[in-house]
Amino acid sequence: MLCQKLMRLSVVVWAALLLTPIAGAEEPTKNSPLATQGPKPEAIVPPSAAQVQSAIDRGVDFLLADQRPDGAWGSAENTKGLNIFAPVPGSHYAFQAAVSALALSALVNAEPTLTDERAERADAAIEKGQTWLLEHLDRVRRATPDALYNVWGHSYSLQGLADLRRRAEGKPELQATLLGAMQTQADMLARYEFVAGGWSYYDFDYGTQKPGDAPFSFTTATALVALKDAMGQGVEFPQKMIDRAIASIKRQRYPDFSYAYGEYLKMAPRYDINRPAGSLGRSQACNLALRRWGDPRVTDAVIETWLNRLFARNGWLGMGRKRPVPHESHFAVAGYFYYYGHYYAALSIEELPEQDRPYFQDHLANILLPLQEKDGSWWDYPFYNYHQQYGTAMAVTSLVKCQRNTPKPQ
Template sequence: MTKSWTVVLVAGLALGVWGSNARAQEDAQGSIAQTAITHDEVVRMGLDVIVGLEENETSGQWPYEGVYRVGRQIPVGYKVGGTAIACLALALSPGFADDDARLQAVGRGIDFIAASTSHALMNPEYDGGYDVRGWGYTYALLLLLELEKRSLIPDDRRDVAKAATHFYLSAIQSTEIPQAGGWNYARGQGRNAVSPASPFMTGPTLQALFLAASLNYDVDSGVVERALASLERGRAASGELVYSGDATERRAGGVPGATGRMLIAESTLFLAGRSSQANIRGALDAFIVHWDHLEARRAKSGTHEPPYGVAPYYFYYAHLAAAQAIELLPQRERAEYRRRVTDLLMKTRADDGSWNDRVFERSAAYGTAMALLALQAPSLGSTPRWVQPLPPATPEDSAKNP
């Protein structure tokens, strides 16, 4: 059962405790005064939910649970990815340095993510097919890089975290789809099989690589450029991003089912200088207008149901993508979009302070983490832009510029 909200919780997505944005702070405080629960209480309750959903209390695991199983077990890729997303929310929310429960939980999460590099089903040398280890690679890398950027990795875990960072970065780059570029959890059989890329997976994976490059890790520009090209090829004339592959290969399935993909793809392309604020604005407008089609599939059984093929797991993914996209718009436009997206997000908050877009209880850790990350998007800053490295200088260049 969800709370009935007659007014929006916040006009911005962040409070001053996060806030480098004074206007967002003022708008937020003005709206919070009209509600029965404060923004701080929403965040605190969400963090308590995530801490309380740690598997077996001290395992350092927050598995994402869907219908896919390996040997009737949740695949390790979902365990690693879900843990990384939960730890991102725990670590990046206010007060982390003074919250021993969160500090200890994230430390255990780092240990699990680092230890998982030796798991047989996280090995990048695999033969394709339907496999979700790539989700683990992407979100583990994002977590470790965000913690490194903010100097939040404990001294006694720094070496194992660094080794894991290099592992996940290498795994991502070595598992790009041959020829087509990008990534997809549903690939053809055979390591060298050419398969269509998934924007749902390629967008966040590219953003992890952008962040890695900004922190001076060695990122293969060819991998990035091929993946960006795959996103561009997936655009239909309507602005929709097809589920996978090239938009010219099939009839588009409809914008209402594609808004999450549109948001992540246009934001990622924009960060690489290959999209526009107009495209981002269009994707945000489509998300708001067609939100009911996403909500109709939230926490329902099944996956890609007609008429638009919306699966439940797009729901909070799309909200976070929307919150991040807003921060790429001109400053003057952000407050209203923040208000609209926050209002939609708060409509699905449960009475216990959680968010969940699946029928599985443990996946509330994922949904709640995605919601909290969306709520603080203004203060987290956008993903670094991708700047293609210059080619190495030739002898002729040296002669021209002695």
């Protein structure tokens, strides 16, 4: 989400930026040395597999206990004095769909690691949540001309449905139903593509049928990661839209592989939120999206450099964690980037050769384990009644990715 106190460029300047050359024929083929230069974290004592599994179990228990009677997760309850701009009811339909899909993904990912008793409870919750998701996704739409939180709902529902479809192996009818739902969510992303390519969740400047405001790097990356998985399972999506989304992220990439918050800030590389500390929560997602879509410049060395930077400079994200005002922390970091950034770091680790992963898995787990709350949840930003749910879901999935090939507990 974008805090409105962030500097906005004028409509005239933004229109001029749209006319600047996109990444393509003149794009550099080699990276600047800055792309692979950065700090490295101090040595740690790696958490044991048992410690990681215990945290996963507690996180799963929280999600199982927090599931609503209808099968969803999250709600518009627990408001505070300062709430983000969220027109009702459409914004909350989108938030609940996105959070529920993330929770389902976490349970699906964690299920093979659980004891039989816990896995049985998780199975029941997944079935109930899957039914809710299939029944309620159709109501996720653009809330108002200026609020497009539905983009998050479409992206994470697409990811959740992809995980559910893998789980439904051997059930062709269910897989067909899930694939149909995935195609619908992909079609909705196509419908709400921004004029410049890619996606955002605000259109404050125009409110046009095809959103005309600036696409955001990380929102576009989120959609591209989900679309790559879905298209691998048979979902169809226009390649020209993929190409435009990729070009949008590349226009926002700086030589050190920091990424602008949104295209309206791409010509302000030294603006706080665009610098490496401000980009910590975005670079992982943007690198992952470009890597999965074949960008040769996102090398193993780039991924490793930014993982090391995330671990070594984690304090820049940490100081924003749990602050109630978006972007009030140093480098304009907002609290809700914390588990988002670590979630995409976990997925980025999977892009590395298997023998190179343990070092990064250990560092990531070492960061996440101490932050688990007494009730088993993780959260980073007070956000109605969605924050514990998405934080826990992202942390559980991240920790599952940190586990190596260990036997299932009995």
